[in-house]
Amino acid sequence: MIEGQKEHEAEKKRSAERNTCFGIEPVLVSEVKYNFYVEDESMGIKGIVDAIILLKSGEIIPVEIKYGTRSDRIYPDWKKQLTAYALLLEALLGKTIKEGIIYVMKTAHRIKIDPTMKNDVKNDLKKMKELFLSEKEPKTRFGRQCNYCELRKFCLET
Ligand code: SF4
Numbered sequence: 022m023i024e025g026q027k028e029h030e031a032e033k034k035r036s037a038e039r040n041t042c043f044g045i046e047p048v049l050v051s052e053v054k055y056n057f058y059v060e061d062e063s064m065g066i067k068g069i070v071d072a073i074i075l076l077k078s079g080e081i082i083p084v085e086i087k088y089g090t091r092s093d094r095i096y097p098d099w100k101k102q103l104t105a106y107a108l109l110l111e112a113l114l115g116k117t118i119k120e121g122i123i124y125v126m127k128t129a130h131r132i133k134i135d136p137t138m139k140n141d142v143k144n145d146l147k148k149m150k151e152l153f154l155s156e157k158e159p160k161t162r163f164g165r166q167c168n169y170c171e172l173r174k175f176c177l178e179t
Pocket residue numbers: 160161162163164166167170171172173174176
């Protein structure tokens with residue numbers, strides 16, 4: 022967490038030095054909010070978005086910053102996380118969010134967030150809720166996806 026906060030501060034400084042805002046020309050940007058807390062009871066999820074870029078055009082772009090990786094590969098769960106943030110921000114701000122940014126290895130990757138991605142995340146949330154209410158323990162299915170899963174250490178212990 023402290024490491025993450027340090028990186029956020031470093032990134033703010035780098036952005037000022039580069040005169041760019043996560044790859045977006047500052048002249049297009051109205052405001053950037055860092056560490057923006059979002060929660061939606063009906064969806065049952067919450068999170069802290071690393072940054073939100075408010076463009077002068079009215080568009081809102083969530084930014085997810087990834088640390089501790091040596092590759093600039095964009096993992097599917099990162100896109101899901103970004104999409105979940107987009108859904109939370111849409112519910113809070115009443116605006117459609119069409120793209121986000123995943124910032125990794127000092128590079129801003131612009132990610133289109135389309136209705137299919139949003140529906141996939143909604144379906145995942147629905148399934149998770151059903152599973153939670155059923156009180157059944159989910160089966161572990163080890164595979165390549167485990168390499169980038171944040172629950173890995175818990176799964177490996179069981
Ligand atoms: S580590 Fe566990 S929870 Fe994560 S993908 Fe693998 S089996 Fe699923």
